[in-house]
Amino acid sequence: MSVRRAAFALVAALLLAAPAWAVRNVTDPGAPRALPAEGPVQVSWHDPAGFTEIRRSRNRAMARRGDWVAELARHLRQRAQARLPTGERLEVVxxxxxxxxxxxxxxxxxxxxVRIYRDVxxxxxxxxxxxxxADGRVRAEGTRRLRDPGYLLHGASGxxxxxFxxxxxxxxLARELPR
Structure with missing residues (x-):
């Protein structure tokens, strides 16, 4: 078998072995729109095709790449579970x-x-x-618009x-669920 055929076979095998749930494009119609139900924190999201990140991007193909919405949702769930009092539930969209x-x-x-970070x-x-x-009564609800115009001054590195x-x-979460 030639080196070229062997490389092709390896790439094909890797693609076939990739999990069916792997999202290559955040706007894929078959992509989930919520994290699987587990624990006291449920996170779902609207169709990312309507998100500002996609609609206003100068490179929509790059903006759609990956599964960054689900990654943010998993981060939110993990951090919220650590702060949420026992018995309470949180639903976030x-x-x-x-x-x-x-x-x-x-x-x-x-x-x-390339993604460039500027204060604008x-x-x-x-x-x-x-x-x-714990009894299912609403303790708090609402809509929040989170924005950080000084995000570059906070020294988030890595x-x-x-x-960001x-x-x-x-x-x-620190404001909504103080310890």
Missing amino acids: LVDIARAGEYEAAPDPALGD YPPAIELSFRRLD GDPLR EKRLLDDW
Whole structure:
């Protein structure tokens, strides 16, 4: 078998072995619109095709890439579960997301577009929520518009491409569910 055929066979095998639930495009019609129901925190989201991140992006193909909505939802669930008092439940719907930064043309055309972080591209998340007590009574509910125009001043470092949005959610949870 030639090296080219062996490489092709390996790539094909890897693609076939990928989990069926893996989302390559956040707007795929078959992509989930909620995390699986488990624990006291439920997180769902509107169709990402309508999110500001997709609608206003200068590179919609790059903005749709990956499963960043579900990653933000998992982060929100994990952090909320740690803060939520025993017996309470939290239901959150991610209504709109505008990620920090924007895709701009790289100085070298061979690099394509890259996400550039500038103060004119702050992260913003709109969400609605219901917080229920152990008896199922609503303790709090509402809509929140989270935005951090000074996101670059807070020193979020690291390679996590969602670090600014995750911090925005963490800050909201600290206000909504104080310890």
